[in-house]
Amino acid sequence: MYLPPLTTQIPDMLIPFETARRLVKSIASILISTALYTQAAHAQDTTRVNFSEREAAVSMAQRLQEKEGIAIADTLALLKQAELLPRVVQAVKPPKTKGVRNWDTYRSRFVEPIRIRKGMAFWNENLETLKQAEAKYNIPQEVIVAIIGVETIYGEHIGNYRVLDSLATLAFAYPEGQKDRSGFFLSELESFIALCNKTHLDALEVKGSYAGAIGLGQFMPSSWTAYAVDGDADGIVDLFHSRKDAIFSVANFLKVHGWESGKATRVLVDIEHADNLAELLAPDIVPTFTAAAMQQKGLKLNGETLPDEKLALIELVRGEGESAYVVGGQNFFVVTRYNRSSFYANAVLELSEALKLRRDMLN
Structure with missing residues (x-):
């Protein structure tokens, strides 16, 4: 421990030895208390469980x-x-008290000034890479930028959970009382261990979201294996540090899942004269109706679509008895393959529109 001199100098003041000794003792006490509190908090946040003893773990080890x-x-x-x-x-x-999801609240988290400002900076800094990705995969630059912005604010919030812990927790200790998704997370844990074995990733060090998503684009381990690409051609796929790899991988994911250039993403709609809203909403996010069929049922589409493409009427709940509506095309559906939520897809596409509008205004 550091021992102070007999007198400790502070601007224009000398502290007597005894006062300095008491001061140091107090500071040391505070530091020890802080350390003990941190250790206690960590102990409460983690529980030692030998997952290797689980039958499912042994079966997974055999498969690997x-x-x-x-x-x-x-x-x-x-x-x-x-x-x-x-x-x-x-x-x-x-949640203990079941509430109604609110589109306006959700939207405000993602279509907001910080993501637009940082998205413009990210676009400018990676313009050539985005042009290359668009040329190769036919994915609009603004959509790629928007997804990375929604997922991690361009790498600022990649996640602080050790992925091994998150996936093991959800694979072997998934909470009861709801749809059991432990099988999905067991599969992702298996993919994660295999991925680390094949790459430079250290399974004891990799951090991500609480659900095990990793990198700038928050790919689940199985998606990294299936869709990540070496965009910068350095022989390593690195979705943490290589923006080119991340950009190309997001574009590849959308392309593989069926993005079609020229088809609709989202189209604004007027439902005032809709004949049978329940029938139109029944397919949910799955493109089902042509624009002509929707118009025959009383919808008014305020945007361009191809005559033969299928569309879906999307309800964005704002609260009890109140909703907004948008029509999603094939490419809206593709964005839901990234995150299976109409809120997510609409937020990504609204952010992409805001980014493109800002860029067009500046150029």
């Missing part, structure tokens, strides 16, 4: 040995180091 050549003992040794995260369990639980 058969498919990836990873020794069973290595997988089980890794799972012994995983921690159960109560925060993650709480995060996937439904």
Whole structure:
């Protein structure tokens, strides 16, 4: 421990030795208390559970040995180091008081000045890469920029959860009382271990969202394996540090999932004279009706669509008994493959429109 001199000088003042000693003692006490509090908080936030003893873990280890050549003992040794995260369990639980999702509240989190300003900067800094991605995959630059903005604010919020812990928690300790998705997370945990075995990623160090999504574009491990590409051609796919890899990978994901150049993303609509709203809303986000069929049912579309393309009427609930509506085309549906939510897709596409409008005004 640092020992102060007999007198400690502060501008224009000398502190006597005894006063300085008491001051140092007080500071040391505060530091110790802070350290103990931090340790206690960490202890409350993590629980030691030997996931390697679970039957599903052993079966997964056997599959990884058969498919990836990873020794069973290595997988089980890794799972012994995983921690159960109560925060993650709480995060996937439904709220105690069930409320109505509110589109306006959701929108305000993503279509807002910070993401627009940072999105413009990201677009300018990566213009050539975005042009290359658009040329190769036929995905509009603004849509790529918007997805990375919604997901991580251009890399600012990639996530602070150790992915091994998050995925193990959701695979082996998924909360009861709701639809069980533990199988999905077990599959993602398996993909994550295989991914780390094939790449430069350290399974004990990688951090991401509470659900295990990683990198600038928040790919789940299986999506990294299936859709991530080496955009900068350096021999390594790095969705954390290579913006080119991230941009190309987002574009590739959308292309593989069926993005079609020239088809509608979202179209504003007037429903005032709709004949049967329930029938139009029944398919949810799945494109089902042509523009002509929608118009025959009383909808007025305020945007361009192709005559033969299928569309869906999307309801964006604003609260009890109040909603906004938009028509989504094939490309709206494709964005929901990234995150299966109409709120998410509409937020991404509104942000992309705001970014493009700002860029067009400046150029």
